[in-house]
Amino acid sequence: MPPLAQRERSELxxxxxxxxxxxxxxxxxxxxxxxxxxxxxxxxxxxEVHCLLGENGAGKSTLMAILAGMxxxxxxxxxxxxxxxxxDSPRNALDLGIGTVYQHSTLIGxxxxxxxxxxxxxxxxxxxxxxxRRRLKxxxxxxxxxxxxxxxxxxxxxxRQQQIEIIKALWRGSRVLILDEPTxxxxxxxxxxxxxxxxxxxxxxxxxxxxxxxxxxALAVGDRITVLRQGRVTGEISRERVRLSSPEELEAEIVxxxxxxxxxxxxxxxxxSVRIEGVKHAATTAGEVALELEHATAAGEGSxxxxxxxxxxxxxxxxxxVAGVDGNGQRALAEVVSGQxxxxxxxxxxxxxxxxxxxxxxxEKLGLRYVTDDRLGEGIVSSLPVxxxxxxxxxxxxxxxxxxxxxxxxxxxxxxxxxxxxxxxTPSAQxxxxxxxxxxxQKLLLARELSNESKVVVFHKxxxxxxxxxxxxxxxxxxxxxxxxAALLISTDxxxxxxxxxxxxxxxxxxIVGVIDNxxxxxxxxxxxxxxxxxxxxxxxxxxxxxxx
Amino acid sequence: MTDAVTVxxxxxxxxxxxxxxxxxxxxxxxSRRVAxxxxxxxxxxxxxxxxxxxxxxxxxxxxxxxxTFYSNVWQGGIQQGSWExxxxxxxxxxxxxxxxxxxxxxxxxxLGYDGQFLVGAALITGLAPSLASTPNVVSLVILFxxxxxxxxxxxxxxxxxxxxxxxxxxxxxxxxxxIGVGVANVLVKGPFQDPTVNIPQTxxxxxxxxxxxxxxxxxHVGVLVALAAALLAAYVLKRTSFGLRLHVLGANPRAAAHVxxxxxxxxxxxxxxxGALVGAAAAVDILGVWGYMxxxxxxxxxxxxxxxxxxxxxxxxxxxxxIAFFAVLSNGGDLAASNANLSTDFLxxxxxxxxxxxxxxxxxxxxxxxxxxYLTPGLKKALKAPLFRRRGKQQQAEHEVAS
Numbered sequence: 010m011p012p013l014a015q016r017e018r019s020e021l022x023x024x025x026x027x028x029x030x031x032x033x034x035x036x037x038x039x040x041x042x043x044x045x046x047x048x049x050x051x052x053x054x055x056x057e058v059h060c061l062l063g064e065n066g067a068g069k070s071t072l073m074a075i076l077a078g079m080x081x082x083x084x085x086x087x088x089x090x091x092x093x094x095x096x097d098s099p100r101n102a103l104d105l106g107i108g109t110v111y112q113h114s115t116l117i118g119x120x121x122x123x124x125x126x127x128x129x130x131x132x133x134x135x136x137x138x139x140x141x142r143r144r145l146k147x148x149x150x151x152x153x154x155x156x157x158x159x160x161x162x163x164x165x166x167x168x169r170q171q172q173i174e175i176i177k178a179l180w181r182g183s184r185v186l187i188l189d190e191p192t193x194x195x196x197x198x199x200x201x202x203x204x205x206x207x208x209x210x211x212x213x214x215x216x217x218x219x220x221x222x223x224x225x226x227a228l229a230v231g232d233r234i235t236v237l238r239q240g241r242v243t244g245e246i247s248r249e250r251v252r253l254s255s256p257e258e259l260e261a262e263i264v265x266x267x268x269x270x271x272x273x274x275x276x277x278x279x280x281x282s283v284r285i286e287g288v289k290h291a292a293t294t295a296g297e298v299a300l301e302l303e304h305a306t307a308a309g310e311g312s313x314x315x316x317x318x319x320x321x322x323x324x325x326x327x328x329x330x331v332a333g334v335d336g337n338g339q340r341a342l343a344e345v346v347s348g349q350x351x352x353x354x355x356x357x358x359x360x361x362x363x364x365x366x367x368x369x370x371x372x373e374k375l376g377l378r379y380v381t382d383d384r385l386g387e388g389i390v391s392s393l394p395v396x397x398x399x400x401x402x403x404x405x406x407x408x409x410x411x412x413x414x415x416x417x418x419x420x421x422x423x424x425x426x427x428x429x430x431x432x433x434x435t436p437s438a439q440x441x442x443x444x445x446x447x448x449x450x451q452k453l454l455l456a457r458e459l460s461n462e463s464k465v466v467v468f469h470k471x472x473x474x475x476x477x478x479x480x481x482x483x484x485x486x487x488x489x490x491x492x493x494x495a496a497l498l499i500s501t502d503x504x505x506x507x508x509x510x511x512x513x514x515x516x517x518x519x520x521i522v523g524v525i526d527n528x529x530x531x532x533x534x535x536x537x538x539x540x541x542x543x544x545x546x547x548x549x550x551x552x553x554x555x556x557x558x
Numbered sequence: 559m560t561d562a563v564t565v566x567x568x569x570x571x572x573x574x575x576x577x578x579x580x581x582x583x584x585x586x587x588x589s590r591r592v593a594x595x596x597x598x599x600x601x602x603x604x605x606x607x608x609x610x611x612x613x614x615x616x617x618x619x620x621x622x623x624x625x626t627f628y629s630n631v632w633q634g635g636i637q638q639g640s641w642e643x644x645x646x647x648x649x650x651x652x653x654x655x656x657x658x659x660x661x662x663x664x665x666x667x668x669l670g671y672d673g674q675f676l677v678g679a680a681l682i683t684g685l686a687p688s689l690a691s692t693p694n695v696v697s698l699v700i701l702f703x704x705x706x707x708x709x710x711x712x713x714x715x716x717x718x719x720x721x722x723x724x725x726x727x728x729x730x731x732x733x734x735x736x737i738g739v740g741v742a743n744v745l746v747k748g749p750f751q752d753p754t755v756n757i758p759q760t761x762x763x764x765x766x767x768x769x770x771x772x773x774x775x776x777x778h779v780g781v782l783v784a785l786a787a788a789l790l791a792a793y794v795l796k797r798t799s800f801g802l803r804l805h806v807l808g809a810n811p812r813a814a815a816h817v818x819x820x821x822x823x824x825x826x827x828x829x830x831x832x833g834a835l836v837g838a839a840a841a842v843d844i845l846g847v848w849g850y851m852x853x854x855x856x857x858x859x860x861x862x863x864x865x866x867x868x869x870x871x872x873x874x875x876x877x878x879x880x881i882a883f884f885a886v887l888s889n890g891g892d893l894a895a896s897n898a899n900l901s902t903d904f905l906x907x908x909x910x911x912x913x914x915x916x917x918x919x920x921x922x923x924x925x926x927x928x929x930x931x932y933l934t935p936g937l938k939k940a941l942k943a944p945l946f947r948r949r950g951k952q953q954q955a956e957h958e959v960a961s
Contacts, residue, residue, distance in 0.1 A: 347816075348818075349815055349816060369815070369816070369817070370818030370820075372818075373818055379816075381816060383812075387810065387812035387815070387816040388816065389810075389813065390806050390809045391809070391810070392809045393805065393806070397802065401806065401817040402817045402818055404802055404806070404817070404819065405799035410798075410799045414798060415796075415797045
């Protein structure tokens with residue numbers, strides 16, 4: 010039984026002129042042990058960007074999955090253009106004009122971009138390749154990106170895949186576009202671009218849902234902001250208030266809504282603190298060279314570029330950042346250092362000794378570690394317990410194995426120690442790693458890579474998709490490596506690099522196009538290098554999104 | 559019951575997941591183990607029981623008495639020493655099953671078992687006569703190793719192609735199997751042909767050169783070899799680094815490369831172990847039961863065994879009862895089917911029913927893994943419908959009074 014007030018509203022009948030494109034009324038959805046959405050009501054008027062703001066686990070993604078037809082609510086109603094509807098499948102949602110871009114790619118790997126885009130059409134027998142290509146080009150121009158229509162989807166970088174997802178969501182003329190954390194992989198420049206795209210889409214009458222946990226993004230793009238906490242709507246800030254209030258007032262209010270009445274001190278929240286314009290850390294390049302790449306060249310995988318003639322030096326006591334748009338050779342760089350990818354030319358030196366010919370296991374033993382960005386895909390074996398995942402890089406070696414026989418006690422003891430030290434939230438050491446949340450899986454990987462005498466650690470997008478608290482913890486851990494160790498921090502999040510790194514190298518098309526000392530003005534320089542000389546208007550693009558609002 | 563119907567268990571639980579209190583780990587582990595054992599039993603036994611029931615219904619529809627049929631199976635498969643025949647029938651099946659379990663753990667599909675088996679069988683039947691002057695134990699050991707070596711050798715090409723070029727092993731092993739079957743026939747009809755007879759077959763190994771029996775039974779020691787192999791495989795998979803590497807490779811090959819496992823070497827190792835065990839099955843069967851080999855002989859043990867390998871969820875210990883069950887069913891089934899005037903193919907119907915129910919249980923088991931129940935919502939609703947309706951009306955009445 011819905012509350013009386015809602016029933017009355019629905020009895021007013023459809024009012025096509027004022028009816029929001031989509032309206033959610035009293036949506037409730039629970040999972041075992043979690044009430045993900047608790048009586049959520051939300052209206053999405055056409056021509057507006059509606060921001061859904063909340064921490065990880067606040068219920069944003071569940072709400073979106075319901076709207077996209079992936080999940081069925083246990084209670085509540087959905088009205089599309091004023092008419093009550095059931096959205097019982099993703100296809101149904103698309104037919105109703107609701108297009109969704111998920112945080113994780115839903116493209117079909119072995120198919121090309123064009124084939125992926127044609128999947129939704131599929132009613133005619135003959136596939137319209139030429140027409141699809143044409144439209145893809147138009148959409149590409151609209152988003153300001155160039156997409157190879159014949160590239161295999163799984164060979165594209167995650168960032169590029171996301172751009173295709175946006176196009177796919179708009180492909181069939183959607184009236185509502187849902188974006189789940191759409192900026193998490195984009196450069197600041199691309200975020201500005203996305204903002205422009207959203208403006209255009211908005212003026213064409215689209216209702217846009219912008220899901221994020223980044224406050225400055227919400228302020229920058231949102232016409233209306235709804236804050237979720239633990240499955241409930243804790244507040245909605247109307248269009249007028251967003252327009253009229255000062256950013257500081259809004260920030261204060263949203264923080265209160267997101268984190269409860271007390272409100273955490275802002276310095277705990279990287280997103281809220283004033284943008285760090287390059288903190289100059291005490292460390293210098295005076296230390297011994299820990300890791301050196303000399304003209305390192307390695308092949309790419311499919312349309313993912315490799316690296317070409319990369320020379321870099323990382324010193325002990327230093328955090329060297331690598332900035333760049335996703336898919337410019339970052340993975341190849343990380344894998345060349347870790348030993349997962351062979352060099353075709355050049356050399357990798359670790360503490361002065363060449364390691365280019367050593368295997369992954371040999372480099373790991375020497376203290377050269379790699380925290381992968383693909384946590385589920387290659388980081389863990391989700392069917393194995395946490396304890397075994399923690400020793401996965403040490404299979405067969407003492408003290409965990411003795412003469413090939415597993416030493417369960419040693420493994421369990423170590424697991425308990427690491428779980429405590431790295432604060433991995435797991436029911437027990439025997440719980441399957443796949444049941445952990447994203448943040449805890451990352452802590453598991455950090456525990457594995459940083460323990461057992463690590464010396465030089467490569468981090469690849471270490472905080473992607475993590476909530477604020479875990480992000481803070483991870484960045485602190487990286488900073489701690491300055492004491493006698495060294496870190497190569499590959500990230501697409503410029504804020505992260507500005508906050509943590511001592512120097513920032515910029516990678517583009519598999520080459521290092523410049524190395525910049527972190528400090529005042531570094532953001533702009535890095536941004537300029539990232540987009541290269543082709544794109545002008547750097548001055549315009551450089552101010553961060555958060556300050557434009 | 560009524561409470562369970564009306565109160566959704568999750569209501570009111572918030573998103574806060576508390577870390578467990580220190581010291582609670584032991585109890586949780588135990589309860590998880592109990593739950594795990596329960597799940598294993600449900601998922602392994604239920605398909606078999608359902609298949610037997612459905613088979614019984616089918617028999618009744620065909621106008622046969624299912625109880626007579628099953629009791630005949632019991633008689634022919636267990637009673638009066640026929641359990642010994644069943645045990646011997648199980649031995650090669652178990653060895654092949656263990657061999658396939660090892661490699662399937664790594665998610666590699668060795669489907670070339672027929673070729674591996676027959677090449678091994680042909681080689682040892684041909685070699686046995688020339689070892690007539692060596693002591694029997696020595697000759698048996700040599701023949702065992704020859705069969706295992708032959709089985710392993712027959713996987714080398716697919717193993718190399720997969721490790722080096724990532725060639726699909728399903729195709730290569732099937733092709734090698736095809737060749738192996740042909741090679742075995744060439745050997746039997748050619749160099750190993752018994753010159754004293756006209757039919758294409760090898761010489762018969764004399765009884766005193768075969769595997770000895772376990773004292774007091776007719777069962778040959780090959781059955782013990784098979785059981786030992788199953789136990790050893792279980793240990794290797796659970797306790798050794800090799801077993802864990804196989805698991806990692808099977809569960810997530812990219813993770814295997816990431817954590818520094820030498821994937822190429824592991825692929826070759828898995829193939830060799832698997833092929834050797836299939837070869838051992840050939841040795842057990844030839845030296846324990848047949849004593850000779852005829853051209854075009856192909857018992858097709860591997861095809862029989864694969865369903866049980868998966869039914870046992872790639873666990874060598876769980877495989878033992880399944881293989882035993884099948885051996886009894888097929889051994890006693892011959893008698894039962896002829897008594898009931900049915901084709902022995904009816905036994906395949908029973909096996910197919912097991913597979914069918916296995917798939918069903920697998921489906922609901924997946925739901926269970928995701929935190930649901932073994933019963934689908936529709937089924938649950940149907941079971942609880944009368945109760946639910948009554949309570950629902952009551953609630954509605956209360957609601958109306960309240961408003």
